[in-house]
Amino acid sequence: MHDTKHQVVDTRVAIEVAATLIEQADALIVTAGAGMGIDSGLPDFRGKEGFWRAYPALRSASLDFYSIASPEAFQASPELAWGFYGHRLNLYRRTTPHIGFDLLQRWGERLPHGLAVFTSNVDGQFQKAGFDPALIYECHGSIHHLQCLEPCCEDIWRADDFLPDVDEQNCRLRNLPPVCPRCGGMARPNILMFNDSGWVEQRSAGQEARLDRWLSNAKRPVVIEVGAGTTIPSVRHFSHLVIQQHGGRLIRINPNECGVPTPRDVSLAMGAAEGLALIAEALGPQFG
Ligand SMILES: [Zn+2]
Numbered sequence: 559m560h561d562t563k564h565q566v567v568d569t570r571v572a573i574e575v576a577a578t579l580i581e582q583a584d585a586l587i588v589t590a591g592a593g594m595g596i597d598s599g600l601p602d603f604r605g606k607e608g609f610w611r612a613y614p615a616l617r618s619a620s621l622d623f624y625s626i627a628s629p630e631a632f633q634a635s636p637e638l639a640w641g642f643y644g645h646r647l648n649l650y651r652r653t654t655p656h657i658g659f660d661l662l663q664r665w666g667e668r669l670p671h672g673l674a675v676f677t678s679n680v681d682g683q684f685q686k687a688g689f690d691p692a693l694i695y696e697c698h699g700s701i702h703h704l705q706c707l708e709p710c711c712e713d714i715w716r717a718d719d720f721l722p723d724v725d726e727q728n729c730r731l732r733n734l735p736p737v738c739p740r741c742g743g744m745a746r747p748n749i750l751m752f753n754d755s756g757w758v759e760q761r762s763a764g765q766e767a768r769l770d771r772w773l774s775n776a777k778r779p780v781v782i783e784v785g786a787g788t789t790i791p792s793v794r795h796f797s798h799l800v801i802q803q804h805g806g807r808l809i810r811i812n813p814n815e816c817g818v819p820t821p822r823d824v825s826l827a828m829g830a831a832e833g834l835a836l837i838a839e840a841l842g843p844q845f846g
Pocket residue numbers: 706707708709710711738739740741742743
């Protein structure tokens with residue numbers, strides 16, 4: 559793209575179209591991937607280098623994201639696996655969701671059928687920002703919930719009582735990991751990991767069923783997809799399903815991979831907070 563003038567005009571047009579799509583919709587579905595968290599200051603795990611910059615101790619152990627994010631890591635090196643997840647749990651607990659969360663919530667509240675969320679993020683930031691927990695589907699689970707590592711049962715419980723003490727330099731948990739109240743064995747986050755046949759999916763399955771029911775009553779849904787890449791495509795698949803099966807329209811905000819499936823969809827090549835703030839300007843104060 560050398561013609562920056564054209565690009566600026568195109569972006570302005572795209573923003574206007576996005577605002578119109580939101581005004582004309584009866585329901586808003588926010589679909590979010592890892593890019594949604596970056597403007598809240600959360601690390602981007604993309605690529606080995608990005609991951610190891612955030613967790614240098616795992617570089618020395620030659621463990622990439624795929625190796626540490628697995629039940630096997632909890633079996634083989636519990637202190638390291640819990641060092642990684644404990645650090646993330648602490649980080650997400652102290653993170654404040656950026657302004658974009660607020661904007662999305664306000665727009666959704668203006669629409670007759672309201673708003674719902676589909677996210678691959680396990681960080682709990684939508685709940686923290688005040689979204690209705692009954693209409694959030696966390697397709698990969700939540701770090702704020704625990705389950706048995708074995709698993710000996712289907713129980714899922716909140717992680718609130720677990721306060722990880724992490725030696726960040728060495729990515730190691732200093733205190734005891736949480737335990738399963740049924741069998742006394744080690745507990746793990748209720749997150750779908752890699753090579754994970756032990757994930758207890760009841761909680762996410764319940765969320766999915768509620769979201770499906772809600773979606774079946776939406777007449778003109780608009781999807782605002784934020785920061786969802788192609789590497790782990792669950793979020794994109796869901797966005798596309800809404801436009802194909804529910805006659806929805808798509809606004810895709812992504813700085814690197816912003817191609818859209820049809821010419822009726824809107825593409826914004828930028829970060830989450832910037833894209834959402836520009837749409838807010840176009841919508842004007844009466845819509846916020
Ligand atoms: Zn157990």
